[in-house]
Amino acid sequence: MAVRVDLNISLDGFATTTDATPDNSFGLDWGRLVEAYTATRTFRERVLHESSGEGTTGVDDKYAAAYFEGIGAEIMGAGMFGLHNYPDDPDWRGWWGDEPPFHVPVFVLTHKPRPAITVADTTFTFIDASPDAALGRAVEAARGKDVRIGGGPTTARDFLKAGLVDQLHVGITPILLGRGIRLWDELRGLENDYTVTSETAESGTIHVTYRR
Amino acid sequence: MAVRVDLNISLDGFATTTDATPDNSFGLDWGRLVEAYTATRTFRERVLHESSGEGTTGVDDKYAAAYFEGIGAEIMGAGMFGLHNYPDDPDWRGWWGDEPPFHVPVFVLTHKPRPAITVADTTFTFIDASPDAALGRAVEAARGKDVRIGGGPTTARDFLKAGLVDQLHVGITPILLGRGIRLWDELRGLENDYTVTSETAESGTIHVTYRR
Numbered sequence: 001m002a003v004r005v006d007l008n009i010s011l012d013g014f015a016t017t018t019d020a021t022p023d024n025s026f027g028l029d030w031g032r033l034v035e036a037y038t039a040t041r042t043f044r045e046r047v048l049h050e051s052s053g054e055g056t057t058g059v060d061d062k063y064a065a066a067y068f069e070g071i072g073a074e075i076m077g078a079g080m081f082g083l084h085n086y087p088d089d090p091d092w093r094g095w096w097g098d099e100p101p102f103h104v105p106v107f108v109l110t111h112k113p114r115p116a117i118t119v120a121d122t123t124f125t126f127i128d129a130s131p132d133a134a135l136g137r138a139v140e141a142a143r144g145k146d147v148r149i150g151g152g153p154t155t156a157r158d159f160l161k162a163g164l165v166d167q168l169h170v171g172i173t174p175i176l177l178g179r180g181i182r183l184w185d186e187l188r189g190l191e192n193d194y195t196v197t198s199e200t201a202e203s204g205t206i207h208v209t210y211r212r
Numbered sequence: 213m214a215v216r217v218d219l220n221i222s223l224d225g226f227a228t229t230t231d232a233t234p235d236n237s238f239g240l241d242w243g244r245l246v247e248a249y250t251a252t253r254t255f256r257e258r259v260l261h262e263s264s265g266e267g268t269t270g271v272d273d274k275y276a277a278a279y280f281e282g283i284g285a286e287i288m289g290a291g292m293f294g295l296h297n298y299p300d301d302p303d304w305r306g307w308w309g310d311e312p313p314f315h316v317p318v319f320v321l322t323h324k325p326r327p328a329i330t331v332a333d334t335t336f337t338f339i340d341a342s343p344d345a346a347l348g349r350a351v352e353a354a355r356g357k358d359v360r361i362g363g364g365p366t367t368a369r370d371f372l373k374a375g376l377v378d379q380l381h382v383g384i385t386p387i388l389l390g391r392g393i394r395l396w397d398e399l400r401g402l403e404n405d406y407t408v409t410s411e412t413a414e415s416g417t418i419h420v421t422y423r424r
Binding site: 011012013172174175176177178179182184185186187188189190191196197198199200204205206208 | 223224225384386387388389390391394396397398399400401402403408409410411412416417418420
């Protein structure tokens with residue numbers, strides 16, 4: 001059982017973008033940040049549910065496929081689920097659509113818990129818990145498989161700072177966003193607890209893995 | 213003629229370290245930041261003046277060697293020369309020793325110009341000038357060869373922001389320093405003016421090049 005984090009960040013360390021508008025809820029920057037990931041065959045099959053056999057199959061796809069392997073439960077922050085968008089609407093089911101790509105129990109961290117909901121084969125459970133306690137719940141639900149800390153970056157950083165993460169993989173897109181939430185804040189010396197490897201993809205994306 | 217910047221930065225984007233002490237003027241972090249670079253055969257020969265034939269000869273050395281190729285003049289900030297250490301001592305000759313590794317005219321940017329000095333085959337000229345004006349001086353001195361903006365990161369960033377840099381190479385050491393001066397601040401969208409390539413070395417260092 002391992003606790004894993006996978007994130008896409010910019011060369012200047014930002015894991016979120018800031019140019020979303022009412023008309024474009026992701027913004028242009030987000031598309032650029034995850035361009036290499038969303039071009040992979042794995043993303044097209046697993047997230048977009050295409051069966052065209054299209055998409056890249058190189059280094060980026062290797063990491064994309066690994067992202068989905070062996071995960072038994074996921075923890076995410078309220079923002080990643082989408083709770084902040086309609087905080088007062090008890091019927092809001094997040095922005096992951098009718099077929100969420102998780103397929104495992106998901107624990108959503110929030111200071112305002114609400115009843116669990118099930119969408120297709122994914123059950124979202126809303127809990128107000130410390131990283132340690134949330135991980136306990138997720139480990140139990142994962143039944144021996146890995147637990148992913150899905151994000152956002154603030155949630156991932158909380159688990160990294162608490163020393164709870166066994167493997168951190170970042171796909172670094174070599175663009176400069178200049179603003180957003182930085183993944184690396186307050187993590188000075190993190191590498192001391194890990195073995196670090198790096199690899200570049202055909203797309204220019206740099207894959208860095210911290211492994212305990 | 214190209215204007216070039218080469219810097220070592222940490223994974224979280226810091227180009228300076230913060231743990232220097234009177235007893236260790238570079239600090240421990242600096243050694244970790246430039247470990248792969250200082251291990252190269254090129255560094256040992258060109259900077260340490262060793263002739264042992266030792267040192268790494270892989271990807272890191274390729275970039276280290278390129279660093280010294282075709283440079284005809286260099287521009288650096290006052291801090292990189294060492295002016296800030298003894299600002300009121302007119303006899304202070306900087307911290308580059310009796311055999312500075314530049315071997316070309318060096319222009320030191322300072323708001324308090326002083327007479328030029330020559331150390332071995334390197335002449336340091338102190339000028340109070342805008343990036344544009346300083347570059348004009350350096351281009352003239354370089355006689356058709358490239359001009360390097362040596363650093364520190366604030367000086368390099370000033371030239372990048374002014375659109376004066378043709379090639380930026382960073383060697384990214386996959387460690388997290390957590391504090392210092394960030395290279396990437398205020399450079400949002402820089403990649404739009406460049407072609408970006410990335411390559412990883414045996415050491416784990418990630419080499420990213422922005423080339424116009």
